[in-house]
Amino acid sequence: MIQLSKVSKVFALEAGAFTALKDTDLHIGRGEFIAIMGPSGSGKSTMLQLLGGLDLPSAGQVSVDGVALNKLNEKERTLFRRTKVGFVFQNYQLLPMMTVAENVALPLAANRAPKEEIKDTVNRLLREVGLEDKASRFPSQLSGGQQQRVAIARALAMKPRLILADEPTGNLDRKTGEGVLQLLTRLNREEQITIVMVTHDEDAAKAASRIIQIRDGEVVQSTEGVLA
């Protein structure tokens, strides 16, 4: 599903060039649940952004479902993200002035989906994440775990085959974090959604089928997870 071939990413900083990823090769199969681990600044978030087409590599190629992302223009990459990828962020990134239902509907609205379809999808997703009774609440009225579940529901709105999660449990306590991981695991198992999750938390990483360790921009280890 995902193929990274000789991917490098270099950032130009005032102090000089900083290489976030170096000649990285990586293959992620369909339906895998990958945890990417590594210390701060190791390049794991950069890798996630490259996978989602948020940024382009300085060298090498990132392909998702056989499509080379660097061959797509800006708009095509946006549409790729809209239809193929769901994002989950550490700090949820919900819009504070929108209700839970409206936040979940956001990608569908951007895609100009019919109102009925939006309504049905949002209801289904909120049911799926256990928040059907919170549809009309604002994010500020929810707990952190609930907000992250809204973010996951939003990530699922366009039925993506890939979810990219950046520290999804980073802002949550252990118990709530476990709930979110269970939800991701269920989506991976039951709906065969490929999940790539960046995390610092070793316990969280145990939910993955494979753990990739990155250090100084290089993949140093790839091990099967406990759930594999």
Place this chain on the structure above:
Amino acid sequence: MNLWLIAWRNLKRRKLRTFLTIFSIVIGVASALAVMTSVDSAKRAFPLYLKAAFGKADFTINGTDAYFEQELLQDVQGVGGSTAIALLKENTKLHSEKKGLSAIQKRVDLTGFSRLDTDLTNFKVKEGKLTDGGAVITDRTAKAWNAKVGDTITFDTDEGSRTIRISAIVGYTVELMGPSSWTMAKYHPWSVAIPLPIMQEWFGLSGKIQNIQVKAEQSGDMAAIGRQLDELTRSHGDIYAQPVVVDYKTQFKELNTYFLLLYLAGFLGVALGAFIIFNTLIVSVQERKQEFAALKTIGYTPRQLRAFVLYEVCLLAVIGTLIGLVLGWGLAQLLQMVIFMVFGIHDQGTLDLAKGLLVAIPAGTIVPLIAALYPVRQAGKVSVVASLKSHDAASNGSKSPRKWPALAGGVLMLSAFFIKSLLLFVPFLLGAVLVFPFLFDLINRLIRPLYRSGLGFSGAMASRNLSRSRGRTTMTSVVLCLGIAMILLMSSLNSALIQSFEKVIHATYGGNLDVHLHHIEDTDLQQLREIKGVAGAETYPLHTAIWTLNGEKRQLSVYGAGEAWIDSFPLFTVQEGSPGDLLGKLRDDEVVLDQIAFGAWGGRVGDRVVLDTPEGVREFQVVAVVETMKNNGYGAFMRKSQFQKVFGIKYEKNALILKDESVTPLQLRERIFERFGSRIEEMFGPEDWVSVIGASYTGSFSIINFLVGLSILISGIGIANTLLMNIMERIRELGMMRAVGVTRRQVVRMIQLEGIGMGLTATISGCVLGTMLIYMTSSFMEIRSLTFAFGISWVILLVIFLFGLLVSLISSLGPAARAAKTPLSEALRYE
């Protein structure tokens, strides 16, 4: 630690915002300096100019007939302590081989001077000599004619061609006022001065003169000279002496109202600049709450934190003020030039910067510091716990605006309806600022359906965002709203005044054309009536009498009108009855005043007014007040027969013409010109007067509108600033939206629609408030005794509405592009 350096670094962190904030201070300072300086200079220069231009002589002696004997000059020159010169004026035509010139373009006013080199003319010689016995022309005329000293000029007089050598070229002066080009010569004749004997010879007027100008050598001798001249003129019988009155107040009656409006426009610029600074700092403090919290944790006191922000304000203020002063200096020169041009002052004048600097420097420094007080206090009050815990600066915007300030605003606005002076602006605009958040909410709700259903995803998102950060958004919009309200008021005032003038001018012009001849001869009236297209003609005498108002000598134009013809050639309108009836009933010691003269006089109907006539000082009972725009609306009327008795002036200069349907105004003029040629000094119709008044008012209002336009520009900066702040605040949100598949175009459209939404609400509210201002001012405002009816031109409304929208659209382009360009990876990393 160098706090200035830190402040500078902080300002550099947000370069665009810093630039826009400085720019708003620059505009405020520049408009304050420009308005104060140019108005101050004009106030100082106008009377001096009038004195220099029209007050060179202290007395003028005229005859009761068109000409009188030159011998009298010697008698006048015998009056001790004075200088005197004699003048003779005739109209003629320039002999020019230049192709494509019409006869009208060749008209020349020739003036013969008994001496050309006295203080009474005060010609400033640029080239040649005044005493060489040749013609004197101005440098403007020389340039247009391509003539130099030594060249000859020829005139086609009734007695044949006459040629004279140019002996001097002088600076532009009132005595030789003329056009600056052949094109302008269609509207004004050229002027040439020649020695008196040559003039008398050319026109067969040997020993005749028309006027003597007398100047006292020392101002202390004026009264004695006046008495001697009175005695002298009385002994001759057919001449009379009058003191020369420089009537500043009559000439510039409306100047103070106009200057007040200019001050208001300048004040608006400063106030709007203050709004922007307040706005910027509030956001800046909000944005850096976590920084301040962190500083507090390591031991910084609130006072030290306040100092951080205060240093930034000082830097912004100093930079903005310095640039503003330079720009303001240029703007002041431009403004002064336009004001002088509009009021027909042919003088460069010097810029008096003192008062301007006294206002502009505090406007750029103290005003921003005052505007910064609240935001600076907020910086000191940052809560460590709350700031370090919370990451979300944006609220869901569900709170409604507070009711009490709005209620107070409503009361202030209401109170303005009871103030019958321009001071009403203070409570009204203040009230509008307080009420505006409610208005904003209301209009926003009204446009929401359009945004949500008609403008797709971007519209729906923009509509939501408009309700967020309400304080900042409304504060920015109110600036545009006030600017729109002011520009609507000024434009409507301009158009309404011109319409009112037009109505009164046409109703009181006394026909379709006023022909001003050198003097009217016995057969002239008959000749005029015989011209094809002339339905009727009458002549009338006019004399500028002197009267004393509040201890100052002023001028008053007195007209003599025939009671038999005044109803067909109305020179004024009356409330009851007809002008003819009114004039017919006048006794010899009665007079009718027009509204403006009546207002300036300050008496009541039935009271007696004192006029200085050639027969000495006489009292007249004011029996009625009438309305006129003849002579700019400032005069008195009496019966023609009565006029001749009172003033003893036996000749007339003006003829009123009524045209029939067969000719156009232009054809009528051409036919009259064909018959009378160079004897015509001027032909002026009501439409000319309307265009002169219209141009003067439009010119005056253009300056005000330019300044208000600058304020609107500031509000545009405010919108751009606010949108930029919103974007920075929501950068992670925008990143997330882009991450979940919202296209760059959708983001751009969303930001643009936010800007347009702010502009739309501000423009709609501005139009509503502007309409209220028009209504209020129409209830009391009088210019030249004319009120204007409440009314709004839809064209003006539409143009201003579109202007408001355009400003907001343009203001949103930059922020939208910036939002679209933000790298996604950075936006999501942004903390």
